[in-house]
Amino acid sequence: MAHFVLTYAYNDTPLRAERRDDHLAHLDALHSEGALVLAGPLADRTGGIIILSAEDEAAAQQLVERDPYTKLDVTKDRELREWTITVGSLAQ
Structure with missing residues (x-):
């Protein structure tokens, strides 16, 4: 398995607060x-x-595309x- 870092910023939209629970549920599922x-x-x-x-x-990328915040x-x-990752508990 490989590791991937996703970085992002937020758009100014009320959907961030409205769909936060869905986003967190997605992360919990992952x-x-x-x-x-x-x-x-x-x-x-930010x-x-x-x-x-x-x-x-x-x-x-498919995991990212499933996130309600992405959609x-x-x-x-x-x-x-x-x-x-070269150092730490996840180093391979």
């Missing part, structure tokens, strides 16, 4: 599936970071990049 490593907003609340575990970038354009400037 965690249960073993596909979510870490997730959370930046301290200044965006967030999600660390995913997937076979390849296409599979990671509703709550997030913008999304960038998904493969991350090689």
Whole structure:
């Protein structure tokens, strides 16, 4: 399995608050599936970071596309990049 880092910013939309529970439920489901490593907003609340575990970038992108925040354009400037972990408990 490879690890991927998703970074994003938020669009100015009421859908962020309205669909937050759906977004969190999606993240919980990914965690249960073993596909979510870490997730959370930046301290200044301008965006967030999600660390995913997937076979390849296409599979990671499919996980991102399932997120209600992605589907509703709550997030913008999304960038998904493969991350090689060399130190720590997830190092390969």
